[in-house]
Amino acid sequence: MIRIYVLLAWTWTRAAAQYPVSFALMTAGGFVVSGLDAAVIWVIFANTTSLAGFGLPEVLFLYGVSGLAFAISDLLFSNVDRVSQHIRAGTFDVFLIRPVSSFVQVAVDRFTPHRIGRTLQGAAVLGVALSRLDVPLARAWMIPVMVACGIVIFTAVFALGGAAQILLTDAPEVANAFTYGGAMLTQYPLSVYGESVVRGVTFILPLAFVNWQPGLYVLGREDPLGLPYWVRFLSPAAALALALAAALAWRAGIRRYRSTGS
Template identity: 65%
Template sequence: MVRTYFLLLWTWTRAAAAYPASFALMTLLGFVTAGIDVAVILIVFANTTTLAGFSREEVLFLYGAASLSFTICDTFVSNIDRISQHIKAGTLDTFLIRPVGAWIQLTADRFNANRVGRIIQSALVLGYAIAALDLDWRRAWMIPVMVVTGVVIFAALWTFGGAMQFVLTDAPEVANAFTYGTQQLSQYPFSIYARDLVKGVTYVLPLAFINWQPGLYALSRDDPFGTPEFMRFLGPAAALVLALLAALAWRQGIRHYRSTGS
């Protein structure tokens, strides 16, 4: 299954690389475009020294961790939001009769390797923040755990979004609100948001485990909202539960799909 997935990615990558100048330009454009969010953070800190009690490097750390998880998912999973197009066109049937799972095929469909520029940009920001901060290296193990947890959570959200299309059919923007909207939400310290919102994205939809709760541990910071210390370590468990629920939703969507007959 994994081998098939990467073969599909390689096929689309070879097709894109057939035009090397265009491929390189689009990769560079993705890198530059991703820098707009960093520019906004830098502009904010050009007028203040802290944001809700967090320094510029700490905000860049939180941004880099969330953005790295998101861009990895955006590159390797986000194409699943094309499922509404396949449902309307009747081409989803071809994915279902092949010996490889529909989820694998849809996430690899029209894979765009140019997005790797955004991954590089996020990794550089995170690397800079780690180097600039005086982190307790006994807590550094949380950083890769945080990134992987974020990848699983974002992948689950995209899967939920894909499953929703079996019902909504023509509303991918609803799913995008949970994926791209979540990425925007997680770029900044959650201390800038209202307490009720933070409770919702901690205990209902576990977005706080993308970078906020584990990030507080890595930065040796207390939670301004007073959540217990053990919450810093619940990210993998929260991601696993969300992934299982997303897999169930996806399975139900596939099970109840009705072909267009075209």
């Protein structure tokens, strides 16, 4: 399936490359537009020295990890958000009769390579943050783990949203509240939100394991909620659990799908 995904993605990329100026402008546009979120952080710190007890480099670090993980997931799998469009158009049936995973087909359909601009922006912010932080090598190993687990968690949220659209037919806004809304939520230290929100994204929808809990370990900070120290190392377990839940939800949605008949 990975090979098929890569081949299809490469096909769409070659098609986009036929219009190099448009591709370059859209990539640059994605970099600039997503950079506005980082600019907001700079504006905030132009008027204060800390945000919920975190300095500018620390907030940029949390933003960079979350932004990079979400951007990669958005680049590779966000087209799952278009499930309801396929269902309404009657084209979702085509994905079900092919001998390839329906999830892979939906995810790579109309692959948009210019979203790489957002990925580059997230990586740039993370690089700037790390250059201004003194992260010990003994804790630096967690950073790639954070990004990898973040990609899995955000992809699982996309899959859960897609499964919901299969059942509800027209619920992209509900799904977006958890996908893009979750990405916005994790751009800042979770301690700026209420305790109930932090517990919700820790124990219900584990977005806290994208960058918050492991980030506390990397930065050597105490958990404002006083959770046990070992919770900071649960990102792989949280990502695996959410991925399994998303896989089951997608399968359940496919089993309950009823063709439009068109």
